[in-house]
Amino acid sequence: MTAYAYALRQPRFGLAAFGPVLRGLVGAAIGFAIGAGAVMLVRSLAGHAAWEFEQVFVIAYVPALAGWLLGVGLWSRWAKEWFGLETAPSPEGPGRYLAFTTDHKVIGVQYLVTFLILFLAAGLLAMAIRAHLIDPAGADFNEGMYNRVMSMHGIIMVAVAVAAVIGGFGNYFVPLLIGAEDMAFPRLNALSFWLVPPVAVLLLSAQAFGGWDSGWTAYAPLSTTNAHGQIFFNVAIITFGLSSILGGLNFLVTIVFMRAPGMTWLKLPIFVWSMFAAACLALTFTQLFAAAMLMVILDRVAGTVFFNAAAGGQPLLYQHVFWFYSHPAVYIFVLPGFGLTLEILAHFSRKPLFAYKWAVGGLMGIVLISGAVWAHHMFVSGMNSKLLAPFLVTTEIISIPTGLIFLSALGTIWMGRLWLKTPMLFALAVIFNFLIGGVTGIHLADVPTDLSLSDTYFVVAHFHYTIIGAEIFALFGAIYYWFPKITGRMYDEDLGQVHFWLMFVGFNVTFLPMFWAGLEGMNRRVASYTPDLGELNLFISVAAFVLGASFLIFVVNMLKSLVAGEKAPANPWQARTLEWMTSSPPPLENFQAPPVVVGGPYEYGRVAAAPHAAFSPAGAAPAPEAGG
Amino acid sequence: MLLAAATALGIPVLTALVAGLTERPAKPEAEAKLNRDTPAKAAWITFAIWAVLTVAGLAAVLSVDFYPKVGSDRGTHIAHAFRFLTALAVPVAAMVCAVLAYSFFRRGTGQEPPEAGMAFDGRGPLPKLWFGATAGLTALMIVYPGLWTLDDVVHKHKDPDLVVDVQAMQWTWLIDYPELGIENQTELILPVDRKITFNITSRDVLHSFWVPAFLMKIDAVPGLTTTMSLIAEETGDYSEDSVYRLQCAELCGLSHANMRVPVRVVSQAEFDTWVAEKTAAK
Numbered sequence: 001m002t003a004y005a006y007a008l009r010q011p012r013f014g015l016a017a018f019g020p021v022l023r024g025l026v027g028a029a030i031g032f033a034i035g036a037g038a039v040m041l042v043r044s045l046a047g048h049a050a051w052e053f054e055q056v057f058v059i060a061y062v063p064a065l066a067g068w069l070l071g072v073g074l075w076s077r078w079a080k081e082w083f084g085l086e087t088a089p090s091p092e093g094p095g096r097y098l099a100f101t102t103d104h105k106v107i108g109v110q111y112l113v114t115f116l117i118l119f120l121a122a123g124l125l126a127m128a129i130r131a132h133l134i135d136p137a138g139a140d141f142n143e144g145m146y147n148r149v150m151s152m153h154g155i156i157m158v159a160v161a162v163a164a165v166i167g168g169f170g171n172y173f174v175p176l177l178i179g180a181e182d183m184a185f186p187r188l189n190a191l192s193f194w195l196v197p198p199v200a201v202l203l204l205s206a207q208a209f210g211g212w213d214s215g216w217t218a219y220a221p222l223s224t225t226n227a228h229g230q231i232f233f234n235v236a237i238i239t240f241g242l243s244s245i246l247g248g249l250n251f252l253v254t255i256v257f258m259r260a261p262g263m264t265w266l267k268l269p270i271f272v273w274s275m276f277a278a279a280c281l282a283l284t285f286t287q288l289f290a291a292a293m294l295m296v297i298l299d300r301v302a303g304t305v306f307f308n309a310a311a312g313g314q315p316l317l318y319q320h321v322f323w324f325y326s327h328p329a330v331y332i333f334v335l336p337g338f339g340l341t342l343e344i345l346a347h348f349s350r351k352p353l354f355a356y357k358w359a360v361g362g363l364m365g366i367v368l369i370s371g372a373v374w375a376h377h378m379f380v381s382g383m384n385s386k387l388l389a390p391f392l393v394t395t396e397i398i399s400i401p402t403g404l405i406f407l408s409a410l411g412t413i414w415m416g417r418l419w420l421k422t423p424m425l426f427a428l429a430v431i432f433n434f435l436i437g438g439v440t441g442i443h444l445a446d447v448p449t450d451l452s453l454s455d456t457y458f459v460v461a462h463f464h465y466t467i468i469g470a471e472i473f474a475l476f477g478a479i480y481y482w483f484p485k486i487t488g489r490m491y492d493e494d495l496g497q498v499h500f501w502l503m504f505v506g507f508n509v510t511f512l513p514m515f516w517a518g519l520e521g522m523n524r525r526v527a528s529y530t531p532d533l534g535e536l537n538l539f540i541s542v543a544a545f546v547l548g549a550s551f552l553i554f555v556v557n558m559l560k561s562l563v564a565g566e567k568a569p570a571n572p573w574q575a576r577t578l579e580w581m582t583s584s585p586p587p588l589e590n591f592q593a594p595p596v597v598v599g600g601p602y603e604y605g606r607v608a609a610a611p612h613a614a615f616s617p618a619g620a621a622p623a624p625e626a627g628g
Numbered sequence: 629m630l631l632a633a634a635t636a637l638g639i640p641v642l643t644a645l646v647a648g649l650t651e652r653p654a655k656p657e658a659e660a661k662l663n664r665d666t667p668a669k670a671a672w673i674t675f676a677i678w679a680v681l682t683v684a685g686l687a688a689v690l691s692v693d694f695y696p697k698v699g700s701d702r703g704t705h706i707a708h709a710f711r712f713l714t715a716l717a718v719p720v721a722a723m724v725c726a727v728l729a730y731s732f733f734r735r736g737t738g739q740e741p742p743e744a745g746m747a748f749d750g751r752g753p754l755p756k757l758w759f760g761a762t763a764g765l766t767a768l769m770i771v772y773p774g775l776w777t778l779d780d781v782v783h784k785h786k787d788p789d790l791v792v793d794v795q796a797m798q799w800t801w802l803i804d805y806p807e808l809g810i811e812n813q814t815e816l817i818l819p820v821d822r823k824i825t826f827n828i829t830s831r832d833v834l835h836s837f838w839v840p841a842f843l844m845k846i847d848a849v850p851g852l853t854t855t856m857s858l859i860a861e862e863t864g865d866y867s868e869d870s871v872y873r874l875q876c877a878e879l880c881g882l883s884h885a886n887m888r889v890p891v892r893v894v895s896q897a898e899f900d901t902w903v904a905e906k907t908a909a910k
Contacts, residue, residue: 138885143883143884143885143886144882146885147881147884213879213881213882214879215879217879219833219834219878219879221832221833221834222834222879222880225832225833226881309849309850310850310851313851315834315849315850315851315852316849316852349745350741350743350744351745351746351747352748352749354748354749354750355749355750355751355754356749356750358750358755358759380836380845380846380847380877381847381849382847382848382849382854385782388778389775389778392770392775393770393774393775396766396769396770397766397770399762400759400762400763400766403758403759403762404758404762406724407750407754407755407758407759408750410724410727410728411750411754413727413728413731413735414670414727414731415667415670415735415745415748416731416735416745416746417662417735417741417743417745418731418732418735418737418741418745419736419737419739419740419741420732420736420737420738428728428731428732431724431728432724432725432728435721435724435725436721439714439717439720439721442713442769443713443714446709446713446769446773446774447778447782448705448706448709448774448777448778448780448781449706449709449710449713451702451706451781451843451844451845451846452703452706452710452843452844452845454845454877455838455845455877455878456877519694519696520696520871521840521870521871521875523838523875523876524877525879525885526884526885527884527885528885528886529885530873531870532870574740602749603747604745604747605743605744605745605746605747606747
């Protein structure tokens with residue numbers, strides 16, 4: 001009996017399973033009390049009023065976060081050994097999904113489930129936004145409420161885009177795909193995940209303190225002067241950034257050092273390459289986001305004036321620092337999406353991945369250029385006009401490496417035998433959606449056209465095409481692709497295809513008209529708009545409801561298949577890569593015997609091609625070393 | 629609205645229920661009909677799809693007016709650049725769509741394919757050609773319309789006929805005509821066919837000065853004066869056309885959406901009359 005099936009049969013998923021989380025909450029409360037007490041004491045001693053909400057909150061948050069982490073398992077499963085104490089054993093049974101555990105597959109599932117729930121929640125916010133915009137004057141909320149709902153939708157979806165694929169599928173499948181037993185730093189991996197719940201709690205509890213109305217971009221000086229909720233946002237983002245940086249580091253070290261013997265760089269499955277590229281970006285740029293957030297916090301609580309023009313500050317500084325991360329961030333979203341797409345296209349076209357080296361070059365080329373394009377978000381910001389031309393040039397150049405991804409995708413399906421299962425439908429849709437996202441990106445990279453399009457629904461349509469159209473479609477393709485591997489059961493193919501077609505049609509019918517709305521003069525982030533755009537918006541809203549409803553089918557399919565799906569064989573897709581060479585789900589530490597990589601991952605249709613890997617029983621001849 | 633939402637939600641849910649709950653007979657394991665197109669035939673079919681899509685796409689791009697109103701000299705350049713870039717994208721997008729359509733309809737199968745696809749992996753000249761072609765197209769876009777049009781759109785008038793000072797504040801616009809001694813207007817009145825320079829700043833947070841009819845936009849930044857120069861080439865009035873409005877385009881808090889004032893572009897004679905009225909009233 002597999003561990004997973006065993007877990008499912010465990011009748012006892014009692015209160016004890018919540019032990020780690022409860023201990024974490026107690027730890028957080030104690031940490032907060034200590035921190036708040038200290039701040040208030042110092043303030044009183046210095047002759048100030050003891051209570052200053054934001055100052056107390058920001059400083060007390062640090063020990064509160066430490067208390068949460070220690071309580072949830074950092075102490076019992078890690079830190080104890082720093083003091084020569086015995087650490088607790090790995091948790092077992094279903095309770096391990098709620099515990100500080102080091103198994104990369106459990107952590108992958110923790111990420112995936114967490115971010116799917118957040119995705120559905122932020123999707124409901126999107127539905128609320130569309131319901132509101134049916135009426136030009138705004139149907140449901142007052143303006144302040146609309147701004148807060150829109151801001152919350154934005155940041156939660158950005159978090160999903162950062163972490164769903166990387167945290168979920170990266171954690172679960174990178175070690176499997178490279179033939180490793182686990183990530184390089186399993187406990188750091190657990191730490192990365194357990195930094196995430198505070199982020200969700202902070203973003204939700206912000207709403208009790210006035211929320212924040214500055215969007216996910218939180219431009220200063222609006223964000224230095226609005227409600228207390230803003231400080232929750234900033235603290236949450238710094239925490240999330242820390243998780244992202246640690247994750248990036250872990251993936252880089254894992255991919256560099258943990259590859260199985262024979263797994264040379266040019267035999268790596270393309271998804272692993274895309275994770276490598278995204279991890280480079282996450283490790284290099286996330287600090288800048290945290291820096292922008294920290295400067296806003298300091299302006300609010302410590303009396304600095306980074307962004308206060310009246311006192312000598314410079315509001316444009318915020319945008320430079322913010323976009324220096326946040327443009328590379330869109331490649332953190334989309335590169336793993338490209339990787340998943342190419343992966344699925346090759347396996348389901350029964351063909352070698354076309355122009356593999358060029359695709360790798362494309363991924364790494366995007367990484368190289370992505371740090372030099374940020375100011376295209378600022379063409380209308382009033383920055384020095386000498387910067388317009390250079391950023392126009394660098395931004396347009398990024399379409400060259402991106403074109404190589406298209407070359408690989410189209411070459412792969414050309415003359416293939418396309419097996420049109422649900423994952424393949426999603427992967428093909430990514431090509432179409434990203435085509436539209438990419439082409440419209442050119443209009444936004446060109447300064448003259450951007451002057452008219454910036455901050456309009458054209459931009460809204462464009463980034464939803466790149467993020468949903470490419471990354472989220474790839475995410476769902478991968479969910480169906482790997483569902484049998486993760487759960488040991490098959491999903492319902494019919495429901496999967498109904499979900500796909502509704503989502504594909506709903507998505508395009510929702511977002512294509514938004515380009516038009518932008519050209520017609522509808523600016524973004526508005527709770528109301530001119531009446532002549534009413535019918536167009538009604539149409540968009542109805543289409544959005546269809547898109548939203550498609551996820552109900554997805555949820556039904558997942559729950560139904562999880563309980564009653566057919567048992568999955570080890571390799572239902574007859575795919576060549578390593579994760580399909582072990583049981584579904586894989587055992588702890590992944591393989592019965594250590595794999596030795598022999599052939600390439602995509603050698604479909606080649607006569608006498610060696611399998612991707614062989615398994616040496618213990619004591620066999622020493623395997624070749626992994627190449628550099 | 630409720631009806632719309634109910635219909636939109638109802639259709640997929642019913643479909644799912646039917647698909648999920650009905651007993652389905654096992655699909656007969658018929659031999660998959662395998663497409664036997666040679667690469668040459670496949671290429672011809674794909675080329676035909678590409679040609680049709682390209683012709684139709686170009687016809688559309690060259691005939692559609694993308695912007696509802698192009699009411700400034702800068703806007704003319706911008707609308708042209710938009711059309712040019714879109715036209716450039718048509719053959720590229722048509723090629724991607726043609727390969728997708730051919731592969732999906734001719735090479736797709738619902739059942740597991742009994743044989744692999746053609747095992748070629750792209751080590752020939754094609755990737756180099758592709759790289760060269762995309763680099764060439766990118767270079768073209770950078771030079772034209774990109775850098776070529778840039779100065780036409782952003783250059784500042786050396787000797788403007790009219791200077792307008794604009795102050796943004798949460799959540800309205802205050803418009804001054806310093807040369808004419810007119811201050812604190814909440815309507816933007818401009819003479820047609822005159823060189824106008826706007827000096828824009830903000831009293832509080834970021835805002836963005838945007839008149840959709842002019843296709844131009846620049847942020848209002850506290851502590852900084854940004855400028856925009858243009859010639860309004862057509863008369864227009866917010867009461868007749870909503871693109872004649874001065875709209876804040878940068879999220880600025882509570883009433884951002886309503887931060888707009890009317891714009892009226894009038895003949896020089898009408899403008900002079902308006903100025904005379906305003907100065908007499910003082």
